[in-house]
Amino acid sequence: MVDVVVVGGGPAGRALASACSARGLVTSLVDPHPERPWRATYAAWADELPAGAPVAVSTSSARVFALSEHRIARGYAVLDNERLRRLPDDVRVVRGLVAERGRGHVVLRDGRLLRAGTVVDATGASGRAAQHAVGVVVSAEQALPFVGEDEALVMDWRRPPDAGSADPTFLYAIPLPGGGVLLEETSLARRPGLPLAELRLRLHARLAAQGIPLPQAEERVRIPLAARPRPGAFGAAAGLVHPATGYSVASALRLAPEVARAIADGVAVDRVVWPARARAVHALRRYGLAALLDMPPDEVPEFFDLFFRLPENQQRMYLCDRADLRGTVGAMAVLFRTAGWRMRARLALSVQSAKAVRTPGERSGQVKIDPA
Numbered sequence: 001m002v003d004v005v006v007v008g009g010g011p012a013g014r015a016l017a018s019a020c021s022a023r024g025l026v027t028s029l030v031d032p033h034p035e036r037p038w039r040a041t042y043a044a045w046a047d048e049l050p051a052g053a054p055v056a057v058s059t060s061s062a063r064v065f066a067l068s069e070h071r072i073a074r075g076y077a078v079l080d081n082e083r084l085r086r087l088p089d090d091v092r093v094v095r096g097l098v099a100e101r102g103r104g105h106v107v108l109r110d111g112r113l114l115r116a117g118t119v120v121d122a123t124g125a126s127g128r129a130a131q132h133a134v135g136v137v138v139s140a141e142q143a144l145p146f147v148g149e150d151e152a153l154v155m156d157w158r159r160p161p162d163a164g165s166a167d168p169t170f171l172y173a174i175p176l177p178g179g180g181v182l183l184e185e186t187s188l189a190r191r192p193g194l195p196l197a198e199l200r201l202r203l204h205a206r207l208a209a210q211g212i213p214l215p216q217a218e219e220r221v222r223i224p225l226a227a228r229p230r231p232g233a234f235g236a237a238a239g240l241v242h243p244a245t246g247y248s249v250a251s252a253l254r255l256a257p258e259v260a261r262a263i264a265d266g267v268a269v270d271r272v273v274w275p276a277r278a279r280a281v282h283a284l285r286r287y288g289l290a291a292l293l294d295m296p297p298d299e300v301p302e303f304f305d306l307f308f309r310l311p312e313n314q315q316r317m318y319l320c321d322r323a324d325l326r327g328t329v330g331a332m333a334v335l336f337r338t339a340g341w342r343m344r345a346r347l348a349l350s351v352q353s354a355k356a357v358r359t360p361g362e363r364s365g366q367v368k369i370d371p372a
């Protein structure tokens, strides 16, 4: 019997297991392939990350191209996967697949039983609405037509020279440790996700237009955006994924110590992960997702043009502050006020379709959280 079993060894599970160990809790982490390196490149706005987060490379600014260019004086950070994966020596790592999870035990597929005071599900998310992307790594010099030195290209909505469908996609470009640059063709939100073949076609067309030879390896991204949050969960499994951006790693890193403290104090994990304000913010953010899912392709860049015209602190509130209800409402209100009538109508209508995207705690049998 241990204090905590964390099921799932992704960024969230490992951050939580480390935080539990730091609290003096006897902790086990279960994952089918605990030694397998991560192939994903995890990034976040630098000011979203907690102090001491393992950053591999960071830039001092970022850029967005929607209908026009927006320069953003916020740093962007790429995380160091090796350090993010590292666990304290006293966390027991169990190789296995959890087949059954109860409040105080898990049963692995091979029949082993692990007992714990608290079991946390950090097994990631699934769902139909998804962000898809295909990326390749090129040298910094080759990437210069897309992204300059010491900057991240968060979104470039200009259409690639070749595309097989009208779906809106953007180019994302971030520097990597070792001097390379990741160029990724991304479909922000679609139900179901845009086929990877279409994203590959567009990315290759962008490279070919600049005379850049095709690298062999590619990064494939599939991020479920409106996954049903599970009770007693953490990370993407708990619905921490931002409905409009697909990001969750920074939130998980920030929340892990608080969740560990709650476990040590015998407080339910869901109470810390989903206080009332965070649920309200999530409900508002899902309007953003519903609006994106419904928007005609050619209007999506217009939406982001409006968004990145917001003052930077309001952009940050909407993108990063998961429990700042006032800030989120303020940002949305300014965006709405500055939008033209057609866009306003779309945003208002999205309130209706947002009902199809679930908010944590809103259905019985799902996460039930006492108001904080």
Ligand SMILES: Cc1cc2nc3c(=O)[nH]c(=O)nc-3n(C[C@H](O)[C@H](O)[C@H](O)COP(=O)(O)OP(=O)(O)OC[C@H]3O[C@@H](n4cnc5c(N)ncnc54)[C@H](O)[C@@H]3O)c2cc1C
Binding pocket: 007, 008, 009, 010, 011, 012, 013, 014, 030, 031, 032, 033, 039, 040, 041, 042, 043, 044, 096, 097, 098, 099, 122, 123, 124, 125, 219, 220, 221, 222, 223, 234, 235, 236, 237, 246, 247, 248, 249, 250
């Ligand atoms: C390629 C890619 C790039 C991304 N880039 C970013 C980014 O830049 N920034 C960002 O914030 N987010 C990013 N995301 C989205 C999201 O943050 C990631 O999906 C992140 O990995 C979620 O972390 P997690 O630990 O919650 O879940 P996961 O990373 O999905 O980890 C879940 C773990 O649980 C294990 N598991 C599953 N089922 C079981 C079981 N039954 N028993 C035991 N173990 C189990 C899995 O093997 C896995 O190791 C990206 C996603 C992808 C796919």
